[in-house]
Amino acid sequence: MARLVVVSNRVAMPRERLSRAGGLAVALREALQSQGGLWFGWSGEVNEQATAPDRLAPRHARQGRVEYAVLDLTPEEHRQFYLEFANATLWPLCHYRLGLINFNRASWEGYLAVNARFAEQLVPLLRPDDVIWIHDYHFIPLAAELRRRGVQNRIGFFLHIPFPAPEVLAALPGHERLVRDLCAYDLIGFQTIGDVRALSEYILHEAGGTVSGDLDGADGHITAYGRSLRIGAFPIGIDTEEFVRMAVAGAGSAETRRLTESLVGRSLVIGVDRLDYSKGIPQRFEAFHHLLGARPEHRGKVTFMQIAPISRGEVAQYRKLRNELDGLTGRINGKFAEFDWVPVRYLNKAFSRETLAGFYRHARVGFVTPLRDGMNLVAKEYVASQDPDDPGVLVLSRFAGAAREMQGALIVNPYDSEALAEALDRALTMPRDERRSRWESMMAVLRANTITHWRERFLSQLRA
Numbered sequence: 001m002a003r004l005v006v007v008s009n010r011v012a013m014p015r016e017r018l019s020r021a022g023g024l025a026v027a028l029r030e031a032l033q034s035q036g037g038l039w040f041g042w043s044g045e046v047n048e049q050a051t052a053p054d055r056l057a058p059r060h061a062r063q064g065r066v067e068y069a070v071l072d073l074t075p076e077e078h079r080q081f082y083l084e085f086a087n088a089t090l091w092p093l094c095h096y097r098l099g100l101i102n103f104n105r106a107s108w109e110g111y112l113a114v115n116a117r118f119a120e121q122l123v124p125l126l127r128p129d130d131v132i133w134i135h136d137y138h139f140i141p142l143a144a145e146l147r148r149r150g151v152q153n154r155i156g157f158f159l160h161i162p163f164p165a166p167e168v169l170a171a172l173p174g175h176e177r178l179v180r181d182l183c184a185y186d187l188i189g190f191q192t193i194g195d196v197r198a199l200s201e202y203i204l205h206e207a208g209g210t211v212s213g214d215l216d217g218a219d220g221h222i223t224a225y226g227r228s229l230r231i232g233a234f235p236i237g238i239d240t241e242e243f244v245r246m247a248v249a250g251a252g253s254a255e256t257r258r259l260t261e262s263l264v265g266r267s268l269v270i271g272v273d274r275l276d277y278s279k280g281i282p283q284r285f286e287a288f289h290h291l292l293g294a295r296p297e298h299r300g301k302v303t304f305m306q307i308a309p310i311s312r313g314e315v316a317q318y319r320k321l322r323n324e325l326d327g328l329t330g331r332i333n334g335k336f337a338e339f340d341w342v343p344v345r346y347l348n349k350a351f352s353r354e355t356l357a358g359f360y361r362h363a364r365v366g367f368v369t370p371l372r373d374g375m376n377l378v379a380k381e382y383v384a385s386q387d388p389d390d391p392g393v394l395v396l397s398r399f400a401g402a403a404r405e406m407q408g409a410l411i412v413n414p415y416d417s418e419a420l421a422e423a424l425d426r427a428l429t430m431p432r433d434e435r436r437s438r439w440e441s442m443m444a445v446l447r448a449n450t451i452t453h454w455r456e457r458f459l460s461q462l463r464a
Ligand code: ADQ
Pocket: 022, 023, 024, 160, 161, 236, 272, 273, 274, 307, 308, 309, 349, 350, 351, 352, 353, 356, 373, 374, 375, 376, 377, 378, 379, 381
């Protein structure tokens, strides 16, 4: 079988512990191991000494059948490509937050230049029959840069975050170039049919291209800019059985026991996210505030625990969110806490996946309220971690990609804090039979669409 080449912004190097790296890294590494391959991307390092990018050669490692090649960024590349264009322009754009976009031409040029440099340094490592799989918004132009350098291999792209509607995308100066470059791929995979439709609309109405085939069946065809390619929805999954196993093990861990003891019989509502404004965390806090105000019977009986490690701390919008949440925590606890009960526990730290699984299993409610999310794996992990006999309830935003599959959840509008509070009340008082039947329907989906299925579906489509 032809070699697989994976390109992603962060590469999980051989020595990195995968318990921290997460399900996606494990799935990609498995695919590379089984057929042999190369994993290429940013090392995660900024080389302070390097001012000229062309002097930064890739660093190589090898483990089993997998080769790794990673590149450092110069301080300027890191700022323009990563902090500014990827995370302060594309990220808010794709999450429908036009008001948060920070666009400047220098960072756009920097983004294109890093993609060109990565292409330049990847080309000599490629073999003619390699199948190339590029991940996420950092590398949209990479295939086009490879094509400019004569690469004719199959190249697939998977976007982990939402693809915005054309009216939103058109707010980005340079959107034409971005979509034209996107069409250099042979297959584009999105999380949901909504994202597929958004690109199709753009192709039809902005690019003057054509769209045909079965969009719902993940077999769409587009022609535009002199190229023809396939598009489809490939909703990402989790390693469901591994989560079931971890949740059982995690539930018996010292941490989960300490958590359970500290709750002294109170119900737990849990939120777990990177600290990101797309996740709707302030709305969640407001909803809990509403619940305690409108439903006094829950006071002293429910604890809300939000786990949110700091992410992208160098970007201004993220610092602002942090201040907002610090304020909300203080306000809610100041108003409702008793000498023996604190309503909100807010933690800026990460936990191992096993500990999280144990916490999820103990939580009566999984509270997942993003304002926009490509998929949201926490929602799936929460469901997989439940005790089949006495499962908790998932309260899930309609704007998470996961809402299309997790129909057994209480689906909510995260902008409506009062409705969120009502959903929390309903979840906290839901009879066991209803919890079970909802959980079983979601678990069936998680067993049918694991992360391994996702990877294999995408790769077989790319090879076909
Ligand atoms: P993210 O925005 O990072 O991913 P998500 O899908 O929720 O969002 O994945 C987060 C992962 O990190 C989960 O596996 C979760 O368990 C883990 N995690 C979160 N908080 C943690 C904590 N405090 N400690 C330890 N682990 C934690 C992007 C897109 C999503 C899409 C994924 C995968 O934004 O929409 O689902 O990629 O495609």
